[in-house]
Amino acid sequence: MRRYGQVLRLREGALERYSELHRAVWPTVLAKIAECGIRNYTIYHKDGWLFATFEYHGDDFDGDMAAMAADPETQRWWAECKPLQEPLPTRNEGEWWAGMEELFHCD
Numbered sequence: 001m002r003r004y005g006q007v008l009r010l011r012e013g014a015l016e017r018y019s020e021l022h023r024a025v026w027p028t029v030l031a032k033i034a035e036c037g038i039r040n041y042t043i044y045h046k047d048g049w050l051f052a053t054f055e056y057h058g059d060d061f062d063g064d065m066a067a068m069a070a071d072p073e074t075q076r077w078w079a080e081c082k083p084l085q086e087p088l089p090t091r092n093e094g095e096w097w098a099g100m101e102e103l104f105h106c107d
Helices: 015-023 027-035 061-070 072-084
Strands: 002-010 038-046 049-056
């Protein structure tokens, strides 16, 4: 298992819609997340910033993320969410949510 942390900004005025979407995430999207090895997935909000953390339980992260990205329902979900988000200009090429370096963890 590997832990991940990611960050991006929420566009001004988008919190209500983003929260509404995430109070009722589509079952097909949740199933694809689980199918792709994602567990313990949480998104936090503070002052316009979104922070996501999750555990990856698999052996081909890039392949699983490509499978998720190719899923039509996931693409439709992202089409709802992406206009509400503002990715960091310092993110790595190919990232939407900017990956973060884990500096500390305690079980």
